[in-house]
Amino acid sequence: MITAVRKPLNEIIEMVAPCEKILVTGCGTCVTIDYSGGAKEAAILASQLRIARRLGGKKLETLEQTVERQCEWEFVKEFTDHAAECQAIISMACGAGIQTVAAAFPDKPVFPGVNTRFIGMPQKQGVWEERCICCGNCVLHLTGGLCPFARCAKTLLNGPCEGSQDGKCEVNRELDCVWQQIYDSLKERGRLADLQKIFPLRDWSTGEDGGYRITVREDMML
Amino acid sequence: MSDQESLGKESDDFCPRIVAFCCQRSAYRAADLAGEMHLGFPEGLDIIQVPCTGRVDLVYLLRSLEEGADGVLILACFEDNCKYISGNIRARRRVEYARKLLKELGLEEKRVAIGNLASNTPHRFVELTQAMREEIKKLGPSPLRAKQ
Ligand code: SF4
């Protein structure tokens, strides 16, 4: 899932300052599960914005609407009627969702309600951890199911570095050293021999450094 | 003098409006008993029965203030005594979070609070609601009320 956190309220207050009526939109998938931008969070933000405006002696009208996923045209189209009534749209989806809404409603200002953080998973209730940086060339079959790019502070492919101590990372002692974890995981799986392989220099053009990426599946096209 | 100042000045006449979300298994029954025993409720108290305080969403707390409450109180079972295991703990954490939301808005955090009691403690129901009333009297009317 994609994880996010709500933007600081004062930033959002400033974005909507010129508006009298706004649409606050939630996304029903990733950001609902991480409690940052689902229907409940859209309702909370709308309430806070109304309160802030009223404390300033003025009125803000809000509409709220949440769709299944904001990163698909079919779903964001559902905002059309509400959007027509409003001067601006706040999207509480991840960056992909916000951009889909912005592209779908080119005549409206579209503001981000969250800061998108990472692809990750809930490690336990209330705690999310980063797991993948979308490198475009997965190595998890060689690293015991642990991603060295997302979880090593230095994105080392032939780790650990000499700063690994007692299973912790030297960049932040709170964090586990993923290369220690990779060693433990491979040992448990009886695959320590995988560690003997030296990874060659990596071609990062499959990642974000090669410009934004496009996947085409001609068989799926209409 | 602004509306708010005038309301604040008349603090002796100020009767706080407090919304109390009451767990049906503890606080609501305690309130019933307090009524039967004629213990006397604080004035201006609106009781809302909920199946478990874990059901009280953050937005209910904010909307209560928007609708004119001066304070919002959640009355839950004692910790370790929740029928649904941890509803009261979630309610406590939500109150802590709601206080951060109020702080972001420049509103006093103590306008939202939580108390714990059992169904057979009607005196405690009166104490907790009375204490909340005193706290809100100290804070004065919600600035939102003056701007309605
Ligand atoms: S818009 Fe973002 S948060 Fe919503 S479903 Fe798509 S990827 Fe997930």
Ligand code: SF4
């Ligand atoms: S190796 Fe690449 S694709 Fe695989 S989890 Fe790590 S970043 Fe994601």
